[in-house]
Amino acid sequence: MNEFELLREKIKKTSDSFGGKIKEINSYTNHPHIIGRWREYIIKDFIRQYLPERFSVSSGIICKDESNYSPQIDILIYESKKYKPLKEFDEIVIVRPESAVFAIEVKSKLYEKEFYKAINDSKKIREIRKDCSICCKYGLVCFGGGRLKTIKKYIKNYIGSSIHCPEEIHCFSENENY
Numbered sequence: 001m002n003e004f005e006l007l008r009e010k011i012k013k014t015s016d017s018f019g020g021k022i023k024e025i026n027s028y029t030n031h032p033h034i035i036g037r038w039r040e041y042i043i044k045d046f047i048r049q050y051l052p053e054r055f056s057v058s059s060g061i062i063c064k065d066e067s068n069y070s071p072q073i074d075i076l077i078y079e080s081k082k083y084k085p086l087k088e089f090d091e092i093v094i095v096r097p098e099s100a101v102f103a104i105e106v107k108s109k110l111y112e113k114e115f116y117k118a119i120n121d122s123k124k125i126r127e128i129r130k131d132c133s134i135c136c137k138y139g140l141v142c143f144g145g146g147r148l149k150t151i152k153k154y155i156k157n158y159i160g161s162s163i164h165c166p167e168e169i170h171c172f173s174e175n176e177n178y
Contacts, residue, residue: 018042022143032108039143040074040106047077055101056080060093062100062136064128069094071121075104097129100136110142110171115154139168 025038044057051057057077062070063086076093078085083099103125105118122138129136151169 014046018046036106036108039108039141043104043106043141044075047075051077054079054081056093058088058091058093060085060095062097062103062125062128063094064097068128070103070125070128073103073121073125074106075102076100077102077104097136098132100125100129102137102139104139104141107140107142110140110151112154115140115151137167139170142169142171 021042022035022039025035029035040059047057055077057075059072059074060076061072062076076095078093078095078099079101080099083096085093085095085099087094103122105121107114107118118140125136125138151171
C-alpha cells in the first residue's frame with residue numbers, strides 16, 4: 001500500500017469508529033441534546049489523541065472584553081500552556097483571543113440555515129481575533145443532513161463572503177463521508 005492508500009484506510013477506520021460510537025448512544029436514547037453532546041465528546045476525544053501538550057480542547061467562548069466575545073464554540077482548541085484561560089469550569093472555558101487556534105462547530109444535521117449561521121459565527125470569531133498574529137481556523141463537522149453537492153451549493157450561494165467560509169468541513173453519514 002502506498003501512503004495515499006494508507007491515509008485513506010486510516011480515514012475510513014476513523015469514520016467507521018465514529019459511526020459505531022454514534023450508533024451506540026442512539027441505542028440508548030433519542031434525546032437530541034445528549035446525542036449532540038456525545039458527538040462533540042467523540043470528536044474531542046479523537047483530537048486529544050493527536051494534540052501536542054501545549055494545547056487543550058474544550059467547549060467555550062473567546063472573550064476580548066465584556067462586550068466583545070464569540071458565540072458559544074462546540075470544540076475550541078487553544079494554547080493552554082502559554083495562555084491560562086480567563087475562566088474554566090467543568091468542560092467549558094473562556095479564553096483570550098490570542099490563545100484560540102481552532103474553533104469547530106458540530107451539527108447533527110447540516111441544513112442551509114445552520115450552514116449560514118456557522119459562517120456568521122466564523123466571521124465573529126475572526127473579528128475578535130483580527131489583531132492577533134496567529135490565525136484561528138474554523139471548521140464545521142456534521143453527521144448528516146447535507147450531501148456534498150448540497151454543501152457546495154451553499155458555499156456557491158455565499159461566494160461573496162467566501163473568506164468567511166470554514167477552512168474545514170467534514171461530514172459523516174451512512175452513505176458517504178467527505
